[in-house]
Amino acid sequence: MPALDAVADTAAPKASPRALSGLWPFLAPYRGRILTALLFLLLAALATLAFPLALRGLIDQGLVASDPGERLMALRGHFLALFGVGAALGLFSAARFYAVTWLGERVSADLRNAVYSHVLRQSPEFFEHTQTGEVLSRITTDTTVVQTVVGSSLSMGLRNSVMGIGAMVMLIITNPWVMTQVLGLLVLVVLPAIYFGRRVRRLSRASQDRVADTSAIAAEVLNAVTVVQSYVQEGAETRRFAGASEAAFDTARKRTRVRSMLVAFIITATFGSMLWGLYQGTQAVIAGNISAGHLGQTVVYVILLVSSVAVLAEVWGDVLRAAGATERLMELLATRSTIAEPAAPLPLPATAGGSGLALRGIQFHYPSRPQQPALTDFDLELRPGETVALVGPSGAGKSTVLQLLLRFYQPQAGTITLDGVPIDRVSLQTLRQRIGLVPQDSVIFSANALENIRYGRPEASDEEVFAAARAAFAHDFISQLPEGYQTFLGERGVRLSGGQRQRISIARAILKNPPLLLLDEATSALDAESERAVQAALEVAMQGRSTLVIAHRLATVQRADRIVVMEHGRVVETGTHAELVAAGGLYARLAAMQFEG
Structure with a gap:
């Protein structure tokens, strides 16, 4: 087994989100763009959090007012406010999407270039232990995984974190009793999610290694296709590749099954928490403790909180997968050629009739x-x-x-x-x-x-x-x-x-x-x-x-x-x-x- 595969298999259980810290040298040159993306992300999240407040005003002031004329004018004003919130959300979301997508593409391109340039400088000893297909898989597949996370998942995670925390704060301020019960239920969601997340992390790393195996086989065989055909080994090589592909599929299936269980559990549990909060809110309206608009605001905030948790569960799976990919790429970048450049190189003298x-x-x-x-x-x-x-x-x-x-x-x-x-x-x-x-x-x-x-x-x-x-x-x-x-x-x-x-x-x-x-x-x-x-x-x-x-x-x-x-x-x-x-x-x-x- 190639040395990098051996390292990968040994290190697979240890892969963690901390591995993503290896991406910082590639992110650091774009600090300004990162801050811009975070600003638009924050503004988009705040616009989303402003929606329930506008909805409460619409219900309590635009629908409950007794005078028809006043009701019509109030409705116009509140709908304009809702439209303003929607327009701001659209503008800020578009700017956020462009900024983070650009960042993901730029970082993945820089990472590919760095890994490729580093591998080119390795001595032939490196290739005695490492298959070319394994290196190609890391340069292509793993950098694509990183690009997806940097250019999409992390942004979604941060945005939903802001929305979830904002919704939770608003619920605590406006409905502390209901929120205390909902939070208690959400704590019960987090503990099983941690267990499932660890299994997803291990299986994600194993899945990426098996995909690399198929790339290694394909690169080796395609470079020697005339020999394969001359010895009539097309069938045998097809079966060997199919075996590696099946192993990759089987590992991916296990990862997907565990991740599906994680998503199903989190969504079901958080949806139950939302319904419990809604039930408590309706009881408060019947008892006259809160208004209908207050209930509507609470429902939207609970939905935002629950949906944020569900999205974060999806993002967490992507982050774990990217952590495995980043670790594999950092392993390549950490390799050092056995042929070192001299600390103080000496010049060679000029020659006129050949070198001695x-x-x-x-x-x-x-x-x-x-x-x-x-x-x-x-x-x-x-x-x-x-x-x-x-x-x-x-x-x-x-x-x-x-x-x-x-x-x-x-x-x-x-x-x-x-x-x-x-x-x-x-x-x-x-x-x-x-x-x-x-x-x-x-x-x-x-x-x-x-x-x-x-x-x-x-x-x-x-x-x-x-x-x-x-x-x-x-x-x-x-x-x-x-x-x-x-x-x-x-x-x-x-x-x-x-x-x-x-x-x-x-x-x-x-x-x-x-x-x-x-x-x-x-x-x-x-x-x-x-x-x-x-x-x-x-x-x-x-x-x-x-x-x-x-x-x-x-x-x-x-x-x-x-x-x-x-x-x-x-x-x-x-x-x-x-x-x-x-x-x-x-x-x-x-x-x-x-x-x-």
């Missing part, structure tokens, strides 16, 4: 495999302008070297220097700007060909992009696309062949023009003709810079200045192609298998 690189005594194992060393006592030196090839069987640690150079991971022992400066003393941005990477699995973004190449250097002109494409022998096939460089390449470059994707990836690195170039099986996806063309382009691109090449196909590294042979995370041989073949070691055996096979 040195690895000394490197010991490293991946965090997910602590007992299995990836590199042991590893030493490597790359002089400025030199091309060094790393070769060896799969699992020898070649790609791990590149991961450490880019500081995706931190070695447990040893030092790595770039141009004489330890890379852990250099800011990540400065370090990675010095390095160009062409990975084994070329990455194509959902954009056109021009923007995919320009990703290497966003400020590059169109002509510079075209020149990089020509150097990578990509210009011709791009020009033949339906819209040339403006052609949308599809998600993950599905409209291109493997070789075409790789050439765009190489053009991107050439455009970046770094002093250190890392080629991780850069020609592995090319056919023989394309490989020769790209190899020629790379030889031109490598001039004047240092290059570290990883290749299983030894034909691509024969002209390297040095070849470093690795096995089980160690350097076992070093030399040129001719020297290593003559030595008759591991390289010679690998070469024999490839060239003779």
